[in-house]
Structures are given as structure tokens and as C-alpha cells.
Amino acid sequence: xxxxxxxxxxxxxxxxxxxxxxxxxxxxxxxxxxxxxxxxxxxxxxxxxxxxxxxxxxxxxxxxxxxxxxxxxxxxxxxxxxxxxxxxxxxxxxxxxxxxxxxxxxxxxxxxxxxxxxxxxxxxxxxxxxxxxxxxxxxxxxxxxxxxxxxxxxxxxxxxxxxxxxxxxxxxxxxxxxxxxxxxxxxxxxxxxxx
Amino acid sequence: xxxxxxxxxxxxxxxxxxxxxxxxxxxxxxxxxxxxxxxxxxxxxxxxxxxxxxxxxxxxxxxxxxxxxxxxxxxxxxxxxxxxxxxxxxxxxxxxxxxxxxxxxxxxxxxxxxxxxxxxxxxxxxxxxxxxxxxxxxxxxxxxxxxxxxxxx
Numbered sequence: 001x002x003x004x005x006x007x008x009x010x011x012x013x014x015x016x017x018x019x020x021x022x023x024x025x026x027x028x029x030x031x032x033x034x035x036x037x038x039x040x041x042x043x044x045x046x047x048x049x050x051x052x053x054x055x056x057x058x059x060x061x062x063x064x065x066x067x068x069x070x071x072x073x074x075x076x077x078x079x080x081x082x083x084x085x086x087x088x089x090x091x092x093x094x095x096x097x098x099x100x101x102x103x104x105x106x107x108x109x110x111x112x113x114x115x116x117x118x119x120x121x122x123x124x125x126x127x128x129x130x131x132x133x134x135x136x137x138x139x140x141x142x143x144x145x146x147x148x149x150x151x152x153x154x155x156x157x158x159x160x161x162x163x164x165x166x167x168x169x170x171x172x173x174x175x176x177x178x179x180x181x182x183x184x185x186x187x188x189x190x191x192x193x194x195x
Numbered sequence: 196x197x198x199x200x201x202x203x204x205x206x207x208x209x210x211x212x213x214x215x216x217x218x219x220x221x222x223x224x225x226x227x228x229x230x231x232x233x234x235x236x237x238x239x240x241x242x243x244x245x246x247x248x249x250x251x252x253x254x255x256x257x258x259x260x261x262x263x264x265x266x267x268x269x270x271x272x273x274x275x276x277x278x279x280x281x282x283x284x285x286x287x288x289x290x291x292x293x294x295x296x297x298x299x300x301x302x303x304x305x306x307x308x309x310x311x312x313x314x315x316x317x318x319x320x321x322x323x324x325x326x327x328x329x330x331x332x333x334x335x336x337x338x339x340x341x342x343x344x345x346x347x348x
Contacts, residue, residue, distance in 0.1 A: 003228040007201035061242045064346045091253040095226030
């Protein structure tokens with residue numbers, strides 16, 4: 001849930017990167033962290049295992065500038081993608097304002113993409129949210145890989161709602177900011193709608 | 196958050212800081228947003244503190260449900276020099292007190308309990324105001340596509 005502090009003139013929103021294990025959620029955040037000016041980003045926190053798999057979450061706070069005198073702050077989180085971390089994944093969705101679903105474009109990960117997408121839907125329902133209400137975008141990541149599934153096919157399976165979607169290669173940064181911008185636009189538009 | 200409640204919250208945590216002899220006090224939303232802070236806060240990254248505290252409360256909340264409890268309302272972490280006392284106020288916000296040997300767990304617990312009552316009342320007022328729609332003003336209606344576009348320039 002967005003947090004508007006009228007006293008400090010701040011709008012705070014929470015964006016969660018969701019998707020199957022090793023699809024590139026943390027890589028997205030790392031790239032944003034690397035490219036943002038130091039004065040507009042805070043410290044990135046990664047709660048990861050020794051093998052750099054996300055254990056609980058990654059967290060990156062961004063301050064994007066002002067809207068009508070209100071400072072806008074976005075807190076980006078990733079969930080742990082591995083199936084057995086579902087309890088933690090559910091916790092991170094609490095209070096979410098917008099979601100980036102990161103899909104892995106490799107043929108052999110299509111089942112994992114679908115499984116993760118369904119898992120996201122059911123975890124949202126447990127918090128009393130639903131995908132018709134929470135703004136989300138889809139990112140088709142790893143487009144540079146040779147055995148990737150055609151975008152049209154991925155769209156057919158994952159983007160049934162026709163939400164904004166983006167092709168990306170998060171290791172090099174292609175599409176990372178387009179995706180972030182896409183979700184932030186939806187979140188702010190949703191805030192306006194709720195007003 | 197509104198001016199009136201914001202002042203009341205600042206007063207309450209300022210008082211808690213003094214009475215509990217603490218180093219710093221933070222009030223954090225359960226979703227990980229910092230609401231207010233008091234004391235020696237300049238050398239601590241408060242945004243990180245807020246999100247980690249909320250994650251901590253969420254994780255222990257999950258544990259509580261596993262064993263059939265509603266939630267664990269108090270967490271305490273003991274360090275070599277500094278300690279952290281975390282508690283839930285008004286079911287909605289998290290009160291974080293950082294203290295060292297100049298205070299004690301007993302004193303902190305006692306003062307936190309008192310502050311919790313005041314904070315709970317305050318949070319209830321905010322929630323009441325929010326549900327009456329007073330909060331929304333017309334700030335958000337006025338956000339234009341251009342405003343949103345400008346953020347990315």
C-alpha cells in the first residue's frame with residue numbers, strides 16, 4: 001500500500017520483482033543500482049546465500065524527484081525465486097503497489113515461468129489482492145540467449161491480460177530502465193485513479 | 196500521515212527516547228516505510244533499517260502463525276554494545292528502540308509499553324481520518340501524464 005506522508009510531503013511506493021529462480025530479478029536491481037546517480041538511490045541490501053541465491057529479498061530504495069511538491073520514493077524488492085522459499089515470497093508481496101514479472105526466455109524455463117506466474121497469483125489472493133487490481137508489467141529477460149522462445153509465444157502464454165511488456169537483457173542492462181519506467185507509470189496512474 | 200498526528204508521533208517517540216535512555220528510536224510501517232525517528236540517527240541508514248525491520252517482523256510473524264500464535268509482539272536482539280528492541284504498536288506499525296549499556300532491557304520494555312498506548316491511539320486517529328476520505332485531498336487527481344514523464348528525465 002502506498003504511503004503518503006502529507007507532513008513530510010512524500011509519496012512512498014513498493015515495487016516487487018517476481019519470477020522463477022535465476023530469471024534475473026537481482027540482476028535487474030543490480031543494474032538499476034549501478035546506473036542511478038548516487039544521490040537518487042540508497043544502499044542496496046541483498047539477503048542472499050553464500051552462493052548468491054536470494055534468501056529473503058533484495059532491497060533498493062530510489063528517490064525519483066518531485067510531483068506537485070511531493071517527493072516520490074520507490075522501494076524496489078525482489079523475491080527469492082526458488083520454489084521452496086514460498087513462505088518468504090508471500091511475505092514480500094505484502095503492501096505491494098506494483099509488480100514486475102521477470103520471465104526467463106530460455107525454452108527449458110517456460111514451465112518455470114508459468115509455475116511462478118500462477119504462484120504469484122495465488123500469493124496475491126492470500127493477501128486479499130488480485131492481478132486485476134495490482135498494476136504489473138512483464139519483462140522477457142535473457143533475449144540475448146540463442147535458444148530463446150519467440151516473444152509472440154511468450155506473450156500468448158504469460159501476457160493474457162495484455163499489460164505493458166518489455167524485452168530485456170538484464171546483464172547488459174537493455175530494457176531494464178524501460179521496464180522500471182513502465183511499472184512506475186502504472187503505479188502512479190493507479191494512485192491517481194484511487195484519489 | 197497528517198501534520199497533527201505527525202507532531203504527536205514525534206513527541207511520543209522523543210519522550211520515549213529520553214525516558215528509556217535510548218540512543219535512537221524509529222517508527223516504521225509494517226510495509227517497510229520509515230514514519231518517524233528520534234535521537235542519534237545520522238550514522239544509521241534509516242531506509243535500510245526500516246525495510247529490514249519490516250522483513251524481520253514479517254518473517255517472525257510467519258513463524259508465529261506456524262506454531263499457532265497470532266504474532267510475536269516483541270523481538271529483542273542483543274549485541275556486544277548496542278541492542279535493538281522491536282515491538283508492534285497498534286497492530287499496524289513497528290517501534291524500534293536502539294540502546295546501549297546506559298539503559299536496560301527492563302527499562303526499555305516498560306517505557307515502550309507506555310509509548311505503545313499513545314501510538315496506538317494516534318494510529319487509530321490516522322486510520323479514521325483516512326477512511327473518512329479526508330486524506331486524499333486533490334493532490335493525486337492533479338498528477339498529469341507530464342508529471343510522471345518528467346520524473347524520468
